[in-house]
Amino acid sequence: MKAAVTLKQNYEFRRLYQKGASAVGGGMVLYCRKNRLGHNRLGLTASVKLGGAVQRNRARRRLREVYRLNSPRLRQGWDMILVARGRTLTAPWGELNDTFLRLCRKLGLLEGKP
């Protein structure tokens, strides 16, 4: 993941949590908000409640992979945050992928369809 397309600062996360639109699905939470950069940025969150470092790393990697494989279908110019839940670790890959697409469709992030 390139440095220009990730969210790093704590105030950026706080701004999305407060002002962004959100959607909840099995295994993840998605926040999004429009930016003026013309490309997308992604933030990932895995809390201590998920488990040790191994579990948190695994949750982040699965969410990042979901975002990477589906990024050509997304509209540009949005900030997004994916928050890991307990089912992020245990859910099968197909279910995780479908959930991400369903949340994006709900928030109007997919290219082409209204």
Next chain:
RNA sequence: CGAGGAAAACAGACAGCCGCGUGGGCAGGCCGAAAGGCCGUCCAUGAGGAAAGUCCGGGCUCCACAGGGCAAGGAUAACGGGUAACGCCCGCCGAAGGCGACUUCAGGAAAAGUGCAACAGAGAUAUACCGCCUCCCCCGUUACAAAAUGGGGCCCCCGCAAAAACGCAGUUUUUGUGGGGAGAGGAGGCACAGCGAAAUGAGUGAACCCUGCCGCUUGCGGCGGGGUGAAGGAUAUGGAGCUUGUGCCGACGAGGUAAGGAUGGAAAGGUGCGGUAAGAGCGCACCCGACGGCUCGAGAGUGUCCGUCGCUGUAAACUCUAUCCGGAGCAACACCGGUAUGGGAGCACACAGGCUGGCCCGGCCGCUCCCGGGGUGGCUGGAGCGCGUUGGCAACAGCGCGCCUAGAUAGAUGGCUGUCAAAUACAGAACCCGGCUUACAGUUUUGCUCGCAAU
């Protein structure tokens, strides 16, 4: 073959597609004056045995020189070695456990001092309740005395004297003395159990008394306030007492003794013989333990040796002895750009206060709060890893040859498919090493011990 114990090794592999970090290459593309940056492509490489917990020890960096003195605190604890060092490792001694291979041990000092040892038990750090023995006194018997032998030294009642306690009167207790009585078929006492009277008794509040307001039936009713407070009353408190039961002690003077006596974690070294009035390490033999000498060993220690002695346990209670310890941590620290001792607010102008983790000397600095704080280095070649060889029982050390094996900075290893019987154990580097502790599915190898069977 079964059971056990020790030491090591591994920690999914392979193939395909998409994707990530770092390093290097490219007569590739774009931006830029340049340095360089971005993209693309190829190659190499990319988490652990515990990376974890952060429990010890170091390296490294800074604290002015990391300095002097004193005190406190902390850590460790047989002995010898290894190591940069350690609380780690190896060997060995001792103790405990196991038939054994082997495992475990915070393993200095209790004879410097202080503290603690409930309950039980006669007695708990030294005692004398019983017992045993001697002596004294009284009584009986034989035959006056002497001597011998047997029994007793208690308890109850009455009188007298003295002392003490309760304010006096007076009462009680103790001691002495006189008389009488009971008593080994047991006076008297203790413990447990049973029965159990009086009395106390919370909250509750029948009834009565005083009083306020309202109603009309004018002395009754209703609603309130205050006081006295009956009966009853809990498996509660209490415990006078009993022709109650069961069990035990049970004759009490003076001295000696520490053999025996239901306890306890621990009872004054153990067994036997002698000895004695009875006894006792009082003496002897054997055994056990402590200390000193001698032998062996480098030492802790050891022993068919000699001498002295017989001492409770606890120091993960205080304490004593010996040894070691300055502090902070890569968010350390250094450099670049930069106004850089950043900006703002408040307090203060000195015998104050802060830092040098306690105090003194010495040294340094105005203090507190809020906001902001980019990049690079440190950053991985090291007390490194593998193989061989030499020394050593070993830990380990020396020499030779070969190898380079993560370095991120919101944090790189992921997703899908297929094959292998199955692989979803514990778990993610963050300055680096040496250990310890804890978690862990399973697989493999090499010695060793015990049992059974066969040869």
Next chain:
RNA sequence: AGGGGUGUCGCCAAAUGGUAAGGCACGGGACUUUGACUCCCGCAUCGUUGGUUCGAUUCCAGCCACCCCUG
């Protein structure tokens, strides 16, 4: 990275190495026609695993969980 603290009944909590106080709650009983009040009785792996000790909630060590502080 460094430092500090706590864990005792369902809740709040005390305790010198020698039987684990107390209050609220809960269960049973007494009182009452019944309920309430009141009284009596009952109710604990002392976070966990080892060790020291005759004996551990207490002393020591290792784990587990939670909370707090500094940068």
